[in-house]
Amino acid sequence: MTDAAAPATPAAPATLPARTLQRILAVRIVLVCLAASVGLTAYVGTIYFLDVPELRQRTLALVAETVVDALARGKDPGAWPPFRAHPDAYGARVFDRRSVENRKLVTEINPQVLPPLHAPGSAASEYDITEGLVALPAGSAPGAPDRWIYTDHFDVAGHSYWVQTAMIGDPTWVWWGIMEKEMRDHVMVPLLFLMPALMLAILLTIRRSLEPLTRVSRRAASLTRAIESGTTPAPLPVERLPAEVRDLVVAVNGMSASLEQLFRRHKQFASDVAHELRTPLAVMLLETGRLPPSPERETIAGEVQDLIRIVNQLLRLAQAEDAMLRERAPLDIVPAVRKVCEEMADRAMASRQTIEFDAPEFPVTVFGHPTLIEIAVTNVLDNAIRLSPKGSVIAVSVGSGGEVTVDDSGPGIPDAHKARIFERYWRGDAPRSPRGNAGGSGIGLDLVSRIVRLHDGAARVEDRPGGSGARFVLRFGPPDRPAVARAARLRRLRSPASA
Amino acid sequence: MRILVVEDNERLSSVIAKLLADGGFAVDVAPDGDSALAALRLAGYDLVLLDLTLPGIDGLAVLRRMRSDHLATPVVVVTARSEVVQRVQLLDAGADDYLVKPFSMDELIARVRAVLRRPAHMADDVLSAGNVSLETKSLTLTIGGVGVEASRREIGVLETLLRNLGRLVAKRKLADAVYSFDQEFTPNAVEVAVSRLRKRLQAHDAAVSITAMRGLGYVLTDQ
Numbered sequence: 001m002t003d004a005a006a007p008a009t010p011a012a013p014a015t016l017p018a019r020t021l022q023r024i025l026a027v028r029i030v031l032v033c034l035a036a037s038v039g040l041t042a043y044v045g046t047i048y049f050l051d052v053p054e055l056r057q058r059t060l061a062l063v064a065e066t067v068v069d070a071l072a073r074g075k076d077p078g079a080w081p082p083f084r085a086h087p088d089a090y091g092a093r094v095f096d097r098r099s100v101e102n103r104k105l106v107t108e109i110n111p112q113v114l115p116p117l118h119a120p121g122s123a124a125s126e127y128d129i130t131e132g133l134v135a136l137p138a139g140s141a142p143g144a145p146d147r148w149i150y151t152d153h154f155d156v157a158g159h160s161y162w163v164q165t166a167m168i169g170d171p172t173w174v175w176w177g178i179m180e181k182e183m184r185d186h187v188m189v190p191l192l193f194l195m196p197a198l199m200l201a202i203l204l205t206i207r208r209s210l211e212p213l214t215r216v217s218r219r220a221a222s223l224t225r226a227i228e229s230g231t232t233p234a235p236l237p238v239e240r241l242p243a244e245v246r247d248l249v250v251a252v253n254g255m256s257a258s259l260e261q262l263f264r265r266h267k268q269f270a271s272d273v274a275h276e277l278r279t280p281l282a283v284m285l286l287e288t289g290r291l292p293p294s295p296e297r298e299t300i301a302g303e304v305q306d307l308i309r310i311v312n313q314l315l316r317l318a319q320a321e322d323a324m325l326r327e328r329a330p331l332d333i334v335p336a337v338r339k340v341c342e343e344m345a346d347r348a349m350a351s352r353q354t355i356e357f358d359a360p361e362f363p364v365t366v367f368g369h370p371t372l373i374e375i376a377v378t379n380v381l382d383n384a385i386r387l388s389p390k391g392s393v394i395a396v397s398v399g400s401g402g403e404v405t406v407d408d409s410g411p412g413i414p415d416a417h418k419a420r421i422f423e424r425y426w427r428g429d430a431p432r433s434p435r436g437n438a439g440g441s442g443i444g445l446d447l448v449s450r451i452v453r454l455h456d457g458a459a460r461v462e463d464r465p466g467g468s469g470a471r472f473v474l475r476f477g478p479p480d481r482p483a484v485a486r487a488a489r490l491r492r493l494r495s496p497a498s499a
Numbered sequence: 500m501r502i503l504v505v506e507d508n509e510r511l512s513s514v515i516a517k518l519l520a521d522g523g524f525a526v527d528v529a530p531d532g533d534s535a536l537a538a539l540r541l542a543g544y545d546l547v548l549l550d551l552t553l554p555g556i557d558g559l560a561v562l563r564r565m566r567s568d569h570l571a572t573p574v575v576v577v578t579a580r581s582e583v584v585q586r587v588q589l590l591d592a593g594a595d596d597y598l599v600k601p602f603s604m605d606e607l608i609a610r611v612r613a614v615l616r617r618p619a620h621m622a623d624d625v626l627s628a629g630n631v632s633l634e635t636k637s638l639t640l641t642i643g644g645v646g647v648e649a650s651r652r653e654i655g656v657l658e659t660l661l662r663n664l665g666r667l668v669a670k671r672k673l674a675d676a677v678y679s680f681d682q683e684f685t686p687n688a689v690e691v692a693v694s695r696l697r698k699r700l701q702a703h704d705a706a707v708s709i710t711a712m713r714g715l716g717y718v719l720t721d722q
Contacts, residue, residue, distance in 0.1 A: 278579040279508050282601035286514040289604040290521075308601055341715050345667035349710070349718055350605075357714030396714075 021213070025206045030199060037191050044187050048179055056167075057133040058178045060150035063165040067092045067109070068154045071161075078109040082172045088112065089171050095162040106161065114166045115149060145169050212240045216249055223256055232260055271318040277311045309382070313444050316375045320447055323371040324454060332363035333476060336370045337398050340377045344385060352391045355381075359398035366402040366476045368455045373476060376451040376459075377404055379444040380472045384408035388469070402457070402477040409469040413461050422449035422459055452476060500615065501525040501542070505535040505561065506550040506577065515548065515607065522608050532556030539570060546615060549594075550577045559592060566593040573614045577602075609665050616662065626661040629706030629721035633661055642703040649699055652677050652692040660709065660719035669716040693717055 048055060063082075070077035071094065077083075082090045091113030096104040108114070115136070134149045149166045167174075219236050226233035235253040238246055284304045291297045341357045348355050366373075377396075384394045387410030395407040413421055422445045445459075452459045457475035464471045502524045506512035509530070516526040527542070529535035532553045539547070547565075551558035562574055573595040578585065580599075589597055595614045598607065616626060626633045630643040638654050640647045649657070655676040660668055673689045685691070697709050710718045 275579040278600035279511055283508070283510045283514055285601045286511075286518060286604055286607070290514070290517065304601075338715065341712075342667055342669055345712055345715060345718070346665070349665065349667070349720070354710060354712050355715060356712060359714065 022206055022210050025210075026203055029202050029206070033195060033199060033202075037195065040191070041183060041187050045179060045183065048182060053133060053135070055175050055178065056135070056148045057150055058182075059170060059175045060133070060148060060165040060167060061152065062174060062178060063090060063092060063167070064150065064152055064154070064163040067094065067163055067165070068156055068161070071107070072156045077107060082174060083109050086171050089169055090165075090167045090174075092163065092165040095164070096159070103162070113147070113168060114164065115147075212237075212242070213245055216241065216245070220252070223252070226256075226260075233257075267318055267321055270314055274311045274315040274318065277307075281308055281311065309386070312382075313379070313447075316379065317443055317447050320372055320375045320451060323369055323375070326369060326371075328367055328369050328455075330365050330367055331370055331373075333366050333368070333373055333402060333404070334359045334364055334398050336373045337377050337396065337404055340374050340381060341396050344378065344381050347382075348385050348394065351385065351388075353385060353388055354393050356393055356395045357397070358395070360400050362400075364398055364400055364402055366455060368476055372451045372454065376448045376474055376476075377406070379448050380404075380406045380474065383444065384410065384470075384472075387411065401475070401479075403473055403475040406472045406474075407464045407467075407469060408472075409464075409467070412463055412468055412470045418461050421445055421461055448474065500545045501527070502546045502548060502611070503527050503529060503535065503538055503544045504548045505529045505532070505553065505558070506548070507531060507553050508550075518604050518607060519611070522611075524611075530554075532558070532561045535561055536564060539565065539572065544572050546611060547572055547574045548577060548598075548611070549574050552579065559589070562589075562592050562594060575610055575614055613662070613664060613666075616664075626658060628661055628664050628719065631657075631661075631700070631705050631707050631721075633658055642700070642705045645703065647699065647703055649696065650692070652688065653696040653699065656689070656692045656696055656717075657719075660717060663719070665718065665720055667712060667716050667718050673716065 063080075066080050067077040070080065077092065077094075083092075087110045091108075091110035093108040093111065093114055094106040096106055131151050131153070134151075135146045136149070145168050147166060147168050149164065151162060151164045153160055153162050155161075216236050219234075223233045223236060233256045235257070236249045238249055238253070241249060281304065284300075285308070288297055288301045288304060291300075337359065338357055341355050345355055381394070381396065384406050385408075388394055388408045389410075392409035394409070395405075397405045399405065449459045452474050455476040456478045458479075459472065459474050462471050462473070463469075500523070502519055504512050504515050504519070504526055506515065506528065507530050512528045512530070516528055519526045527538060527544075529538050532555050535547070535549070535553075536556070538544075549558045549561060553561070556564075558576060558578075562576070565572065565574065574593065576589050576594040576597040578589070578597055578599055586597060596610055598610055602610075626635060632641050633639070633654070634641075635658060638651070640649050640654060640657065656673055659673055659676040670689055673693070677688050677692055693709060693711070700707060700709070707719055707721045710720060712718065
């Protein structure tokens with residue numbers, strides 16, 4: 001039954017949660033940085049790989065260092081696994097450092113790989129002990145792999161030694177170790193330090209650059225809310241915005257300003273028209289009163305009354321739309337509803353009807369706006385007075401949970417129409433009025449349901465219990481408030497006195 | 500009784516003038532604020548029916564001018580606007596009552612009579628409805644020309660109801676009337692006084708009746 005009062009606003013379009021520009025930029029830039037790191041590593045590796053003599057020299061220098069290291073620690077340098085595994089590929093020899101003529105061989109590993117050693121005293125060959133890297137074919141056969149020889153001197157425990165290392169090919173990929181070390185020392189480690197700093201700098205830059213945009217978008221939400229509720233929207237800030245965004249914001253500001261003006265003019269127009277209509281209506285009302293009694297006079301008088309009602313409803317609508325802009329606050333609805341009953345009492349008296357008002361003696365606080373609550377109750381009470389027969393009683397009561405009940409003695413609402421009666425411009429097929437004319441503009445109950453929804457409440461209509469007529473229940477506030485229990489207790493306490 | 504109708508809409512002013520003339524009043528019409536003020540200076544009126552939206556000086560300015568010139572003529576303001584704020588503003592500016600357009604003939608006559616009935620604006624200080632009349636100075640009640648004894652509380656209630664003939668009088672207003680006679684507090688003093696007054700009126704065949712609106716107040720109507 002409360003379906004009628006369910007929000008009629010269209011559901012928000014089901015879009016995926018949009019990612020922020022900040023996040024998109026950050027993710028993309030991090031990915032680009034990672035790609036750049038990989039690319040840089042690959043580039044450096046390729047450079048090393050392509051420079052064969054350099055790689056060979058470094059490889060042999062590493063072999064020499066290994067040998068010297070073993071000697072310094074008094075171990076057998078020949079125990080190095082590549083020497084053992086590939087005696088035909090890696091070799092080394094160590095001389096005591098003296099002149100070529102007086103040198104003394106300290107140790108020799110896999111001599112077959114090394115160039116032959118000249119006997120002491122004989123003339124030295126050009127490769128014999130040339131410091132640095134030399135490449136020469138490994139054999140006399142054409143196409144034989146290069147033999148690389150590297151000679152350098154090292155100090156071990158205060159003595160100077162010459163170390164000569166040689167290799168034919170590199171079957172155990174000793175060069176890979178070189179590459180690894182080079183990469184680690186010259187690419188990975190710098191990147192490891194540089195990357196986080198760079199990313200942090202980038203993130204901060206993005207955040208800083210997008211800050212005005214973020215500010216604008218945060219304010220944009222309030223713009224929409226202002227336009228929806230009809231308040232004057234504050235223009236979005238334009239200062240410090242990049243040019244392309246500023247143009248957009250200026251356009252949005254212009255649009256919202258003209259929209260707001262349009263709304264205001266529209267509201268003012270409705271209010272003005274309704275007020276302008278009141279003077280001619282007053283003339284019509286007074287002039288028909290002066291006509292001699294006739295069925296025609298009754299018809300015209302009835303139509304004039306309907307017109308007056310419609311104008312009053314339009315005015316209340318304009319007034320309500322104006323009031324909806326104002327802030328809601330906690331208020332006691334009992335005086336507000338009583339005031340409406342008092343104001344409508346004279347109208348009821350004109351049809352010899354009486355209004356009964358029943359409310360708790362303690363305040364019933366709701367979070368709302370008094371004008372809106374008064375307008376909603378007035379609209380329902382207006383219908384009740386119009387549709388109830390002469391001499392009947394209209395009962396208005398305020399419940400402790402913030403609901404207002406209006407019981408009339410009119411024709412009631414058929415079950416089929418109960419759900420739709422709060423819709424705008426819906427008036428039902430069955431005439432409700434005794435005059436055979438519904439006389440409603442179809443805006444009164446729609447406004448009622450809008451107002452209760454604004455108060456997080458609901459409106460419904462049911463049959464008047466124990467009699468003919470309709471019962472309208474307007475709940476101003478969410479259901480199941482704890483106040484109900486308290487109210488019941490208070491009522492029990494008071495019941496003997498209030499009989 | 501002479502009434503000045505200040506209204507710029509010619510059709511409305513003419514129909515109001517005719518209705519008031521039918522009701523036994525002498526009526527002059529002023530179409531704008533300036534002529535209204537001029538008319539008020541020239542002739543003595545018992546009541547001014549003042550429209551708010553006028554060409555030139557508007558109704559509120561006319562009202563303020565009247566009050567600053569110490570012109571005490573009662574004023575019933577006619578307005579097309581029914582906002583509460585405006586009503587309060589009008590009463591503050593010195594209006595005695597107001598009528599919201601569009602109003603019916605009965606409403607117009609009732610409101611004019613109600614304002615004229617107020618003792619401040621009357622020579623004889625008598626409130627009456629139907630065959631009931633109340634002398635407000637000596638507090639003597641007569642029904643059908645016969646003097647009737649009533650308690651001070653009943654008289655207080657009747658006086659308040661008579662001043663608001665045909666209109667709902669809130670219970671709290673009646674309570675003020677009752678308690679002004681003595682300070683003794685009883686929660687249902689108003690109910691008791693009204694019920695006694697009702698019986699008394701019935702017993703003397705008064706041509707008025709009191710309708711109760713439970714939770715709101717009472718209305719006195721003449722039949």
